[in-house]
Amino acid sequence: MRLWIGLCLPRLPLEVFCPRWSADSLGVVLEQEQVMAVSPLARAAGIKPGMRRAGALMLAPQVRLHERSPELEAQALQAVALALLQYSPLVAQGEEATLLVDAGASLRLFGGVRALCRHIEASLRALGYTAQLSCAPTARGAWLLARAAMRRRRVLGMESLTRRLDGLPCALLPPARPYLEWFEGIGCRTLGQLRHLPRPGLQRRCGAALLDMLDDAHGHSTELFVWLEAPPTFRASLELFDRVEHADALLFGARRLLQQMTGWLCARQFAVERIQLLLAHERGRVARPPTVIDLALGEAVWRDEHLVRLLKERLAQLALDAPVIGLTLEALQVQPMAPPSDSLFPEPGGTPQERQRLLELLVARLGTDNVLQAAPRADYRPEAANQWLPLPAKAGAKNAQPDLPPGLPGMPRPGWLLAQPIALLMREHRPFYGSPLKMVSVAERIEAGWWGQSQARDYFIAEGLDHAHYWVYRERIAGCGEDAAPRWFLHGLFG
Template sequence: MLEQEVVLAVSDLARQSGVRPGMRRGGALMLVPDIGLHERAPVQEAEALHAVAMALLQYTPQVTEGEEATLLLDVGASLRLFGGIRRLCALVRASMAALGFTAVLGVAPTARGAWLLARSGAGRSLTIERMERRLHGLPVGLLPPARPYLAWLEGIGCLTVGELMRLPRPGLQRRCGRALLDVLDAARGHTAEMFGWIEAPPSFVAKLELFGRIEDADLLLAGARRLLLQMTGWLCARQFAVERISLLLEHERGRVARPPTAIDIMLAEPVWRDDHLVRLLKEKLAKLELEAPVIGLCLEALQVRPMAPHSDSLFPEPGGSKEDRQRLFELLVARLGTDNVLQAAPRADHRPEHANGWAPVQDKLRPADVAAALPPGSLPRPAWLLAKPIALLVREHRPFYCSPLRMVSSAERIEAGWWGETQTRDYFIAQGEDNAHYWVYRERLPGTDDDAEPRWYLHGLFG
């Protein structure tokens, strides 16, 4: 990595070949003629750091940028939630790997102490005493305010932070300035540290430029997951749950430009974690045939709502929670299609054969329609409604179906359909000699005498 024709960072293979930071471009090419040199891109570095910060907001809302491409996280209030510092560090490393980056983590009671441990690769120190012991052995060049005075410090034999702390403070301040003392005091916890925490924007839109032209939709899942991780952090920071997202697949620009391909995902239940969304996108991408290569991705949260608290039920529901069932339905919709996963949709119609319809499982039913489907005080409805009523024989003034039927309920009169297919019926729950229960009705024809022989029909079976 070059900055102004000077080597800034090297890989392990280049270091083995003799290339060191601080070399000129010509010197590196002289040692390794076929070495790969890349100019530093500050804009892309800032975008990458912002993407990582957005993803880490899912672990704590207090994230800020530090010096030299570092991020500082205050995780004191998050340790119990994520199962301790070891578990939290493992989750942060997994998120960084999913984003395509590597990181060195430092943990300390102070932000500046953690920064110094991370810069030196010294790991975790959870107490002030242990942190100070670790800091004493670090090279003094890690302190940014001390770097202009490294030659003077080496001349007086001050090579570590511990030796720097033992110098007289008044003389050190006159020679190196107040900034060096402030860094030492902040690292040891002697002064308060003030930060401007990163604030999540009011809406979420994230883009990702791919490294090449992708022609296989399955290969886009890794890039989409990077964007989903950022959205997860944004949702947690804003205390939102997402109900609808859109992933745009951007194609070639210029003379052969074409509009992006949109992948929309509607959720029956709002979520704020990325694992379920990754499964849904995987199913969507598996069925997608790309008409043109993809060069970029854009993820947008189109519909969000406030995050609902977890259920406080003492006993969990058998067979999984409501959220688990909704996630199963959403996965089936992504795999089978919207028209192939349906739910019963009651209609505001008292006629039994017209009172129910079918709607996509993602559609939300209106409570008014559900309430109107079964009027208060009505008889129980059978689980099995026949597609077409069966006319029954009448023997000795009683309907007959395999055996004489005995009415075990009062009549429920239904008169509806005056706008078409008028029905005037009296429904009963009937019982046969085998104790089976049936839903039958007696048809009342308009203009007929009550003494006329009624006509009976079987309309449903009880379980």
């Protein structure tokens, strides 16, 4: 199924300066000393598009004036296009702040047209922009529906698209705008009426570009596009609209950059293992080096949900030494995206990736020294055979593990090992712990230790009268005869 999604960003000049997250600002965008776009508060103050600068200042002296910047608009449109690459590798830029996405191959992956549109709208909200979405079997048809102020802009069939296009005004086509007075004079106001005019005369009067657009919209010609190509590396920056003094207020800007990185990762088929967020401070005489937030992941990811949670925890614990005026996000370490698991049944308790993400979230919230993992050591003695170390700080790295001694015994080990062995009483030549203990396993001899710390023990699994099982050992003292009374110790409890 061939389906195109058109995104028209009609308020892009305004949202470049006054994004959704600062909708309470009183902002106006000027072009050649005339008001071009206004924020909701500015409109409530009486400022309207087309006013002069002096008139806007008269109505609201505290209004923030911004000159229209084609460079910033192009950067914003590029950022949105890069984020859309997570939904389709075929994204092209159309005329008049419009993006076109060939989403036919993505429908099954995202669960249909409506679900895909909801995902795209969520990404736009995360970026801080609003857009009019449309769906059509042709790219030019999706472009026209997105540009038109219509309530229903989703069309899946060519017949429905033709009926919908026939009711649109001729002014939507850029080549038709110089001839609108002539069209009005002959009673041609809609695309349907324009389509029924004689083609030879229309071509001589208005040129071939108008007919080409009509043919593209109705699927009568092949449309050619220049697809957006993701750069080989990712580094994106964002200038904040005000000085931010609290770190947790930077999360919205970080999400905007993460959305772009997600599209870049999907387009390049990469998964990120390590990212770096730079918080830029004041420049000039009071310049300071940027604050660095480095996130290393145990498992590579290509979605932004986990990264957003990690950044939220890190920013909540960060105390800023100076206000932040800009953000820069860089993907420092990536690897090819791993294929999905081919196991038939899901693992109980979640996948290893989900467990690793949980540990990373705990580390970000509690600190590195408060989340530890077991690390075996090359020692036969049970109390020295393990140590607790912080989780690896580097993505994909493992804590340095020494080579374990060969031939480790396969005897059962208790679930609870005592910090210090407990000496046991002897009654009727048997060790006693609440009741006489009966040995129910053969002896396991352990001899280890160096430089005065050598140990020689015979370990047994013992059972009490209450059928509880214990891990006990008999100490072997060097230089003592066989008749010497043995000393017994309790070292662990079985579940």
